[in-house]
Amino acid sequence: MIERIGCIGGGQLGQMITQAALPLGFKVEVIDPVEFCPAAQAGASQIQAELNDSQAIVRLGESNDVVTWEIEHIPTTVLGELVANGIDVEPNFETLLCIQDKLTQKKLLQSAGVPVAPFSEVLNEDAFLGGGPYVVKTRKGGFDGRGNFMVDHINPQLIADHFFDQPVYVEQVVAFEKEIAVIAARDKVGNIVSYPAVETVHNNSICNMVISPAEVPEDIIDEANQIANTVMGLFHGAGVFAIEMFVVNGKVLVNEVAPRVHNSGHHTIEANQTSQFEQHIRAISGMPLGDTSPRSPAAVMINILGNRSEVLSREGLNRVLAMPDTHPHFYGKSSRPARKIGHITVLAETADQAKLMAVQARQELYI
Amino acid sequence: MIERIGCIGGGQLGQMITQAALPLGFKVEVIDPVEFCPAAQAGASQIQAELNDSQAIVRLGESNDVVTWEIEHIPTTVLGELVANGIDVEPNFETLLCIQDKLTQKKLLQSAGVPVAPFSEVLNEDAFLGGGPYVVKTRKGGFDGRGNFMVDHINPQLIADHFFDQPVYVEQVVAFEKEIAVIAARDKVGNIVSYPAVETVHNNSICNMVISPAEVPEDIIDEANQIANTVMGLFHGAGVFAIEMFVVNGKVLVNEVAPRVHNSGHHTIEANQTSQFEQHIRAISGMPLGDTSPRSPAAVMINILGNRSEVLSREGLNRVLAMPDTHPHFYGKSSRPARKIGHITVLAETADQAKLMAVQARQELYI
Numbered sequence: 001m002i003e004r005i006g007c008i009g010g011g012q013l014g015q016m017i018t019q020a021a022l023p024l025g026f027k028v029e030v031i032d033p034v035e036f037c038p039a040a041q042a043g044a045s046q047i048q049a050e051l052n053d054s055q056a057i058v059r060l061g062e063s064n065d066v067v068t069w070e071i072e073h074i075p076t077t078v079l080g081e082l083v084a085n086g087i088d089v090e091p092n093f094e095t096l097l098c099i100q101d102k103l104t105q106k107k108l109l110q111s112a113g114v115p116v117a118p119f120s121e122v123l124n125e126d127a128f129l130g131g132g133p134y135v136v137k138t139r140k141g142g143f144d145g146r147g148n149f150m151v152d153h154i155n156p157q158l159i160a161d162h163f164f165d166q167p168v169y170v171e172q173v174v175a176f177e178k179e180i181a182v183i184a185a186r187d188k189v190g191n192i193v194s195y196p197a198v199e200t201v202h203n204n205s206i207c208n209m210v211i212s213p214a215e216v217p218e219d220i221i222d223e224a225n226q227i228a229n230t231v232m233g234l235f236h237g238a239g240v241f242a243i244e245m246f247v248v249n250g251k252v253l254v255n256e257v258a259p260r261v262h263n264s265g266h267h268t269i270e271a272n273q274t275s276q277f278e279q280h281i282r283a284i285s286g287m288p289l290g291d292t293s294p295r296s297p298a299a300v301m302i303n304i305l306g307n308r309s310e311v312l313s314r315e316g317l318n319r320v321l322a323m324p325d326t327h328p329h330f331y332g333k334s335s336r337p338a339r340k341i342g343h344i345t346v347l348a349e350t351a352d353q354a355k356l357m358a359v360q361a362r363q364e365l366y367i
Numbered sequence: 368m369i370e371r372i373g374c375i376g377g378g379q380l381g382q383m384i385t386q387a388a389l390p391l392g393f394k395v396e397v398i399d400p401v402e403f404c405p406a407a408q409a410g411a412s413q414i415q416a417e418l419n420d421s422q423a424i425v426r427l428g429e430s431n432d433v434v435t436w437e438i439e440h441i442p443t444t445v446l447g448e449l450v451a452n453g454i455d456v457e458p459n460f461e462t463l464l465c466i467q468d469k470l471t472q473k474k475l476l477q478s479a480g481v482p483v484a485p486f487s488e489v490l491n492e493d494a495f496l497g498g499g500p501y502v503v504k505t506r507k508g509g510f511d512g513r514g515n516f517m518v519d520h521i522n523p524q525l526i527a528d529h530f531f532d533q534p535v536y537v538e539q540v541v542a543f544e545k546e547i548a549v550i551a552a553r554d555k556v557g558n559i560v561s562y563p564a565v566e567t568v569h570n571n572s573i574c575n576m577v578i579s580p581a582e583v584p585e586d587i588i589d590e591a592n593q594i595a596n597t598v599m600g601l602f603h604g605a606g607v608f609a610i611e612m613f614v615v616n617g618k619v620l621v622n623e624v625a626p627r628v629h630n631s632g633h634h635t636i637e638a639n640q641t642s643q644f645e646q647h648i649r650a651i652s653g654m655p656l657g658d659t660s661p662r663s664p665a666a667v668m669i670n671i672l673g674n675r676s677e678v679l680s681r682e683g684l685n686r687v688l689a690m691p692d693t694h695p696h697f698y699g700k701s702s703r704p705a706r707k708i709g710h711i712t713v714l715a716e717t718a719d720q721a722k723l724m725a726v727q728a729r730q731e732l733y734i
Binding site (some may be wrong): 019022024025035040041042043162225273282286287288290291303316317321324325327328329332342 | 386389390391407408410555600626642647650653654655657662684685688689691692694696697699709
């Protein structure tokens with residue numbers, strides 16, 4: 001019986017996991033280097049340590065019934081040792097190992113017939129039909145666009161210099177019409193559910209806005225769901241997965257897969273019967289998956305980023321709270337430019353209405 | 368600007384206040400005698416002290432921007448001193464003083480023309496038309512039926528012996544058709560909102576089930592709302608109030624008023640746009656009140672009480688979580704017979720459906 005959940009990472013994702021876990025009767029412990037991290041502020045106990053601290057991860061495994069994570073950039077060797085010692089690690093650590101290396105991930109997807117953007121391990125334009133621009137990506141450790149390098153031409157020396165000889169690979173930049181994502185979850189006996197596909201809007205590679213449901217034709221939705229199902233078949237373990245996709249010329253390509261709760265699912269707290277955070281708890285603890293049905297015709301989530309002045313307006317918050325079905329979430333993080341410090345979810349009758357309100361709401365917060 | 372909220376009491380109500388406060392950017396501190404009380408488990412800092420510890424209350428006032436409570440049985444003298452020292456105490460402490468003494472409360476309601484059950488300060492049957500049964504109530508400190516004594520005849524000596532000479536008063540027991548309640552909230556500038564009236568079902572004087580909306584004729588709803596408005600006019604201060612009422616011969620009588628978030632409003636977490644807990648935070652911190660609209664045609668909340676075996680069934684919880692739109696909440700309290708250790712909220716198309724599911728869900732939990 002699972003009562004104690006250990007989570008590697010105690011940022012906003014770990015915080016929202018904690019908030020979902022407590023009412024179901026679980027205790028949560030997190031590893032995080034930041035003193036009194038967001039998850040601890042919501043009642044998790046905290047091992048204050050770096051996320052790559054193997055000893056801390058061993059301790060986490062010893063004192064909890066299941067170990068999970070809020071971020072994929074964590075050491076896998078020690079996770080393998082936990083598994084070898086009979087500790088439940090969810091989702092599967094070999095899946096994590098594959099996903100961590102974006103090139104290995106891409107190869108697996110391609111070998112299974114999942115459509116992906118053209119990519120090459122070899123730093124040579126001959127590997128591609130058509131021309132640039134290209135995006136060079138670090139194989140490991142990148143997120144929110146960090147670790148990505150846009151180039152018009154592939155110049156191996158320039159790339160080596162830029163990345164200090166880290167392992168990289170190249171993707172052809174695709175001119176997508178939209179970015180969409182499907183959040184899916186698998187329970188311990190293999191059942192899979194998914195949330196309605198969402199549209200994600202990025203600014204400077206950082207998720208800015210999520211629109212649920214995605215405003216794309218029905219056949220694109222069907223294709224996205226089929227692809228999401230195929231992808232879930234390639235990866236193992238219980239928990240929530242986010243499958244990020246591009247819509248290119250009316251076709252769906254997979255961009256990347258995250259084996260964890262995800263920014264593109266925050267709206268589910270208010271907008272769906274079961275939030276992605278409760279879903280993850282259900283999945284990793286052997287409970288049945290929850291209904292993913294939406295509670296409103298449309299929902300929009302917009303991220304609040306730290307701003308230069310580092311000041312949010314309290315009067316602005318008052319105006320936000322006067323807006324119908326508008327739900328600000330602050331994570332208790334100090335403000336830094338481009339840092340995600342909160343989000344706002346708006347539920348409305350139409351996506352256009354929700355988008356307008358979300359943009360207005362966020363604007364109110366900045367002085 | 369209010370950033371830190373002090374709450375006297377850190378049980379389940381304080382816990383749910385804390386859970387609602389954190390995403391809005393507030394810090395919560397509670398006073399509670401229980402080590403690692405429910406509110407602390409959800410991230411509140413805790414002053415471990417009895418609720419009547421004046422020094423602890425002074426400390427709470429010094430370190431927070433506003434002081435509120437989850438229970439009305441707390442010392443008022445020290446609250447008056449806080450107010451005299453310019454500390455924001457919400458709702459009004461004189462209102463608390465009046466409500467704490469059930470006889471004073473009843474007299475105020477009666478003097479304002481609010482219909483109440485016949486009552487008397489004098490322990491004499493001549494004070495009543497018709498006969499018993501009567502319920503003798505302690506003027507102060509009773510809750511969940513504790514402090515109530517049912518008698519067929521008023522025998523002053525028997526009453527004095529039963530209550531060890533505590534101050535009491537007598538109410539004629541009314542044969543009500545239903546019990547209903549209205550949760551209302553007032554902000555700092557005097558705006559008032561209320562939630563749709565609910566039906567409350569008590570077993571052994573402990574709230575067992577709440578049905579939203581109340582299944583009573585429209586004119587009863589109107590009367591209940593009018594009475595709730597009148598009652599809100601009699602009491603002062605910002606925050607959530609619960610007005611408990613009887614429906615007797617098609618008329619509405621006020622039973623009692625609680626100047627705090629209340630068991631009859633727990634369903635609002637899932638069932639309404641703004642939960643009573645967030646509403647209380649908004650009210651006491653000078654933010655605008657939130658929309659109280661329901662998210663589903665019907666909702667039912669059922670309390671989970673500690674049972675004799677002190678064991679809840681994990682397999683049962685799994686079956687509960689497989690039910691549609693069914694939301695268990697455990698408070699992290701140790702189990703004791705008749706102690707509220709959690710609740711389940713069910714949202715459904717009809718109240719009958721929700722009731723059946725809620726009863727079934729609770730049954731699943733007990734081994």
